[in-house]
Every structure is written in C-alpha cells, then in structure tokens.
Amino acid sequence: MILGVETSCDDTCAAVVAHDGAIRSNVVASQGLLHARYGGVVPEIASRRHLELVDAVVADALERAGASLDDVDTVAVTRGPGLIGALLVGLSSAKALAAARGLPLAPVDHLAGHVLASTLGDDPIEPPFVSLVASGGHTFLARVERPPGYAVLGQTLDDAAGEAFDKGARLLGLGYPGGAALDRLARGADAEAFDFPRSLPGDGLDFSFSGLKTALLYKVRDLGEEEAERRRADLAAAYQRAIVDALDARARQAIERAGARRFAIGGGVAANSELRERITATCAELGVDLWVPDRALCTDNAAMIAAASRFTRALEYPEYLSLDASARVA
Ligand code: KG4
Ligand code: ZN
Numbered sequence: 001m002i003l004g005v006e007t008s009c010d011d012t013c014a015a016v017v018a019h020d021g022a023i024r025s026n027v028v029a030s031q032g033l034l035h036a037r038y039g040g041v042v043p044e045i046a047s048r049r050h051l052e053l054v055d056a057v058v059a060d061a062l063e064r065a066g067a068s069l070d071d072v073d074t075v076a077v078t079r080g081p082g083l084i085g086a087l088l089v090g091l092s093s094a095k096a097l098a099a100a101r102g103l104p105l106a107p108v109d110h111l112a113g114h115v116l117a118s119t120l121g122d123d124p125i126e127p128p129f130v131s132l133v134a135s136g137g138h139t140f141l142a143r144v145e146r147p148p149g150y151a152v153l154g155q156t157l158d159d160a161a162g163e164a165f166d167k168g169a170r171l172l173g174l175g176y177p178g179g180a181a182l183d184r185l186a187r188g189a190d191a192e193a194f195d196f197p198r199s200l201p202g203d204g205l206d207f208s209f210s211g212l213k214t215a216l217l218y219k220v221r222d223l224g225e226e227e228a229e230r231r232r233a234d235l236a237a238a239y240q241r242a243i244v245d246a247l248d249a250r251a252r253q254a255i256e257r258a259g260a261r262r263f264a265i266g267g268g269v270a271a272n273s274e275l276r277e278r279i280t281a282t283c284a285e286l287g288v289d290l291w292v293p294d295r296a297l298c299t300d301n302a303a304m305i306a307a308a309s310r311f312t313r314a315l316e317y318p319e320y321l322s323l324d325a326s327a328r329v330a
Helices: 032-036 043-064 084-101 110-115 161-171 179-186 210-223 225-230 232-258 273-286 303-309
Strands: 002-006 011-017 023-030 074-080 105-109 129-134 139-144 151-155 262-266 289-291
Touching: 002 043, 002 084, 002 303, 011 043, 011 303, 023 043, 032 043, 043 084, 074 084, 074 110, 074 303, 084 105, 105 110, 105 303, 110 129, 110 139, 110 262, 110 303, 129 232, 139 232, 151 232, 161 179, 161 210, 161 232, 179 232, 179 273, 210 225, 210 232, 225 232, 232 262, 232 273, 262 273, 273 289
Parallel strands: 002 074, 074 105, 129 262, 262 289
Antiparallel strands: 002 011, 011 023, 129 139, 139 151
C-alpha cells in the first residue's frame, strides 16, 4: 500500500491507498479556523501547525486503514507547488518515514494530484481524457495521455476560480475560505437578479476572473450596506453563476476541440454544487463520460497524491534524501 502525505497549503493530509486505487483512508486536518481571523492563510502559521499535526494525522490514516507501516511499500508526498515552509514539513516527514524503513519515496506534483483524483476508486477514469482543475491557487484545462504528465490546454490569466469564490465570499461577509459558504448561500436564490461579466479572454481556452470580483465590489457599493445585506443570497447566486458559466463554457470548448470522450473535474471548486450539476448536464449533452470525484477528493487531500504517485517512478533510499520542495510548478 501507498502512504500519501500532503501539506502544500493549510490542510494537513495523510492517506492510505492500495496500488489498484482503492482508498483505505483519507484524513484531512483542516487549519481553516486558525487562519480565518487573518482573512487568508498565513504561511508561517501553516508550517508550524503542520509540524504539530503531521505525525498524528499519519498515525490516524494508518489506523483508519487498519494498517501499520509494515503494510506500506511506498511513501508518496507533495513536492510542490505550494507554500514552501508548509511543503517542507510534509516532505521532511515523508523522507523520515521512508528512510526509517528503507522504503522508496515518490515526489508528486500537487496539480497532477488534482488532475488524477478520478483515477481512484472502483470506476477509475482511463486516459486519454480532459480534466478541468479549479482550486484556490490554479485553474486550468489539461489533456491527459500518459499520466502523471498532462498538457495544459488553457489556464487562468489572473485569479484562480477558487480565489474568485474566496474574494466574493469575503465581500459578502462570509469569512475565509468562503467558497463552500457562498455555495450554500446561493442555493435557491435568484441567479438572474444581477448581471456579472463573463470573461473568456482570447481564442484559446484561457480564463480570467479578476474583473468579476471588482464588479461585485462595485455592485455592493452601489446597493449600499443594508440593501446588499438584504440581497446577499441573490448576489452570491449571480456571482457563482458567472464563475460556473465561464468554467462550463471553456470545458465544453476543450471537450470539442480535443475530441475528448472522457472528462473529469478536480480541485476545491469542483466541490461546488452548481458546477457539478452544470458539467454533468454538459457532458450528457455532448455524449461524454464524466468523472466527478467525491467532494473530499476535490479539495486538498493525500489520497490524490498517492493516486498520482502510481504513475511516477519512486526514488530509492537514499536517493531522495537530498530532494527539495518546490514552491512553483516544477
Ligand atoms: O483544491 P483546494 O482545496 O486547495 C488548493 O489547492 O487551492 O481548493 C480550495 C479552494 C478555495 O478557494 C475554496 O473556497 C474552494 O476551493 N471551494 C469551493 C467549494 N469548496 C471549496 N468553491 C466553490 N464551491 C465550493 N463548494
Ligand atoms: Zn489543491
């Protein structure tokens, strides 16, 4: 079995996954509340908290899997991109766990993890496929032929979709990170009550979300505090609709241009209920098979890191001791 460790941002994650993709455990210790009062993730606080939590989270993942380190033959860990101090905690822990038992270590790209989340479980997606990844830090469409590699077909030129959700949520007084709260607030509200811009830059498959939050800022200002508060749910619904429309439009174009037969979504924003419904309808209309991972496999987790590690060569001991974390996309 594979022990996965992921600490790229503010969630301390460990998972046990079998080589056939069966998930034995998937544990996430969220630091969300710790950072909420600062309105965003404070990197130094995140690293310290990872350090406090990582051993317990790994122990918990093993226990829930009914396994011990004796059952683990590979350790997989996120190497980047992410917050460098946060990544280093996971990487050092994974090195120590692997080295103590002479096990191989597989360094994994966090984004490949999101792209490949749908290769888990008893109905895994098979390449070739096209994947939409929308998270707090990244938004892109990718064509996957030989995992863990993927070709980026289009990406955001400014804010990520999750960032747009978080900034919108903050303007609506929903706290941080606000994507899931905005999703809940929007449920049942009138998405057509307000009109927000849908930006689809260029002829390619790129995204742009930075104008959207500015539009919301002005809208809230124009309405005034009281009226904006009263119409908060409609604002949330209309704002969410604009993000979902853009993601769906590009997904549709990517499927058509790539001639894809299989499509997957991933990343925290793939947990959004409206996006899940819309992409489901689009794929049904286009006759494309769709993989929508459980919400716990969309937001950051270590099972997807273990999943992606199955497609990379693991490094043997002591080769990996000098391995460094990488804040940027490798
Ligand atoms: O993939 P993820 O957990 O971490 C990154 O790699 O960034 O994504 C986190 C992002 C946050 O921006 C969060 O607000 C957003 O995913 N998110 C959602 C929902 N759940 C999480 N956005 C919209 N609707 C949701 N239900
Ligand atoms: Zn992520």
